[in-house]
Amino acid sequence: MQKFFILIAEDDADDRFLLQTAFEENGFTDTLEFVENGIELIEYLSNLSKQKTLDIHYPGFILLDLNMPKKDGREVLKEIKQHPELKKIPVIIFTTTKNEHEIKRCYELGANTYVVKPVSFDALVRVIREIRSYWFNTASIPA
Numbered sequence: 503m504q505k506f507f508i509l510i511a512e513d514d515a516d517d518r519f520l521l522q523t524a525f526e527e528n529g530f531t532d533t534l535e536f537v538e539n540g541i542e543l544i545e546y547l548s549n550l551s552k553q554k555t556l557d558i559h560y561p562g563f564i565l566l567d568l569n570m571p572k573k574d575g576r577e578v579l580k581e582i583k584q585h586p587e588l589k590k591i592p593v594i595i596f597t598t599t600k601n602e603h604e605i606k607r608c609y610e611l612g613a614n615t616y617v618v619k620p621v622s623f624d625a626l627v628r629v630i631r632e633i634r635s636y637w638f639n640t641a642s643i644p645a
Contacts, residue, residue, distance in 0.1 A: 509546065509561035511538075511539070518536050522536075530634060547560075551585075569597065594633060595613045595616040
């Protein structure tokens with residue numbers, strides 16, 4: 503089975519730690535790459551797409567917080583989904599924002615899924631298991 507990597511854009515250090523721990527609690531050995539803001543995320547993806555190889559490995563999916571410094575998740579989502587190669591990467595909005603207007607806006611910008619961050623660690627472990635299972639075992643996405 504192919505080993506995937508997951509790109510996580512999250513500016514809060516505590517949330518990054520909890521996410522890493524939730525993946526470990528589920529027994530996942532995926533490589534997690536963390537960026538702290540939208541500019542770092544776009545630079546990371548740009549560096550991947552500039553690789554001079556036919557065997558570019560993009561993330562299995564991106565967990566994207568909306569409320570980040572420098573460039574917020576909405577701007578980043580729009581850029582990713584307008585890029586000819588990057589638009590294939592599933593983008594999961596993972597945020598505390600529950601506003602219906604915001605959810606609709608993110609789907610209009612091309613989000614593949616919108617998940618409100620759970621409030622308990624047990625719920626986070628369960629949500630991470632479900633997200634990963636869906637995007638790696640159930641959904642069909644282009645190579």
